[in-house]
Amino acid sequence: MNKVIIIGAGPSGLEAAITCREQGLDVLVLDEYMIAGGRLLGQLYEQPDGTWWNGLEESKIRYEKALELGTRFLLNTPVNNIVQTNEHWTVYTDTESFTAKHLLLATGAAETPVPVPGWTLPGVMSVGAAQVMTNVHRVKPGNRGVIIGVNVLSTAIAMELKLAGIEVVAMTLPVNSQVTNESSQPKEVMNSLLHVSHMAPSKFIKLGSRLMKNDFMKNMGVTFFPKTGVKIWDIPIQLRKAVVEIYGDNEVQGVIVATIDSKGDVVGGSEEKIKADFVCIAGGLYPLAELAAVAGCSFYYSEELGGYVPLHSERMETNLDGLYVAGNITGIEGAKVAIAQGKTAGLTIAHHAGIPGLEKDIQTSIESIERARDKAYIQFHPGVKKGKELLLAEWQNRLGE
Template sequence: MQQLDVVIIGAGPAGLAAAIQCRENDLDVVVLDEFPKAGGRLLGQLHQEPSGEWWNGIEESKALQTKAESLNTDIRLGYSVYHIEKLEEQFVVHTKQQKFVTKNVLIATGAAESPAPIPGWTLPGVMSIGAAQVMTNVHRVKVGEKGIVVGVNVLSAAIARELQLAGVDLHSMALPTRNVVSEDQAHPRLVMERLSRIAHLAPSKFIQFGSRFAKWKWVQDLVVQYYPKSGIKMWGMPIYLNKAIKQINGTDKVESVTMVDVTMHGDIIGNSEEEIPVDFVCIAGGLYPLAELAGVVGCPFIYSEELGGHVPVHNEKMETPVAGIYVAGNITGIESSKVAREQGKVAGLAIVNKEKNSSEITGKLQTAISEVKATRDAASIQFHPHIPEGRAKVSAAYDDLVKAQEVEKELEYV
């Protein structure tokens, strides 16, 4: 069986960008993805930047795939990876179709959704917000005639606008009611803090102007306390921070939702139930890093609320403490596709540098690392606050683990 230089798991922006760097430097590469199309999360994205330019994820993914294919990159779609076996000096990547032997593995598996459970959420017509995005923007399937979004966050606001642009009628966006799982997502004050980070994207100049002051907590408290009962409209759609969805109703499919008023702390106000007729419901609970394969191969993890959950420990070169294993994209923390693409470039160059060790590649690698930081700083959408602090914690954890490994090796020789 031929030994490859690198197997890349995930054909999203990070995986494709890494493959391009590897192929430009003549490494033997295979890219694996379980989806029938390359592009990952890019495939469903369509939004307008503050500059007025449109970000079209499908076109961006096409450009990356076309570039990779022009370099004769071996991209295998419909390949599900279920195990990475670590041998002495190589890895065996197991898929349902075949095994791949490689010196290096880049895990760029992205993120998964964590929808908050609501009574009635198993009815046909209930879906995650990401599923609605893929059905609408990728498969061109209309998800329903009139729906509602449960969960007010950066992800749901961006995708709700995409659904509107595709002609989908949305009644509103509202909070879930409080339970053990949805505590943070059901608290108006915490939601307001997160929502303030995307107010600059609103079509209303008044809201954009107000977002400059929303960084202060006392302003956020005032906004939540005096939030209008009719909601604040973005793109003609009310966004409620004082209303929540208590239940999804229907017999064989979604027929309506029960909406209730809530206090500024998320507590239900009695006798406030209202039935809203809809035929679909999108639940938006946010994203978390999809990192199981990194755990299978022995990568250590650190929990970072700033990055969206448990992430594999890694450094700015996207190296993990497991020699030969690299990570890039949302597996390292929830950020934009642009950041994922730049991280993929870094990972690809880091692998090339390991295999070829040239001063030219070292220089390109340092430049690419700087471009990740610049892209992060310029991002129009931030999924979590304090991302730089989260990144610093992960880097520090990597340094500590590497030092511990070095001490352990020294003791073996004593």
């Protein structure tokens, strides 16, 4: 029997494994992917201090450290069920089952698909898939691409594609529908982009973003936003254009875009074609929490955190004994926050496993999560801090009941 099982070998899972092993606990890590690192693998960007955050290197460092400490890994091993019996957790895979008293779910996040006419053509992919192809496998998804969906994730990945020598000819909105909702509204998209304006290479754009503090200025910004777009990293970001169709015979040949008004409605007769050999769809991320639901975990809905997340404490405990969560399953944030959460989860597990004298370390690690959140270079939602505060209040309310 394993002392601790961790599902997910991303940044939070790896950090939790290291922390548990440093406390002398037996650890088994399961992950469905063939390489440890999770979404950390595809990340590559320049930090405010001029250094580069290289997800591949960060993953390698943590994976090798976990191995040196004696962590057992089973990669390329999907988990299909978890069951609690007699104060132990049994984890089922396609080949065998494993049992432990302590189980950490560090399953991360998944991309939200956005349907666009023509999206089944070869050459259409999620923006995350393009990131993995480029940064992990060193394979270009194409030479000339269009990104549908302007958000924090797609903006960061567009920059990474440019670094790889790939031409991104346009970033546009999806056409307005019940499915696309706010992602097709120019004002809502502009509001979200204000939180990554510090990444813009132009001082003019950075200065302009500071002026967009109230609804009047935002409405003015949308109304007079150039129909040809504003270039960032030489990529036209077009908030007044939407893709109405992806076209091609047997593969992607381009997209048909149309001008939209400030409410996101298509202006008739404004359609035009943009040639491209690949298209990325960016619908955003949501917490991958199915296994927590299977376990019977209580949930909490928060738009700021990306949707439904397992209800949990600041120590990363759930309402079920021996079940813990860390990383993007708790809300969509960056890798550094996930790493800090992994450490907290690892220390909490060690505490519940009977390792004495960890209370001060746990409190310090909780404070580290807050510092990582406050310093985050990329925030996926401006209200994430508020979302976490409301979640913790709900945890305390239910705990009191």
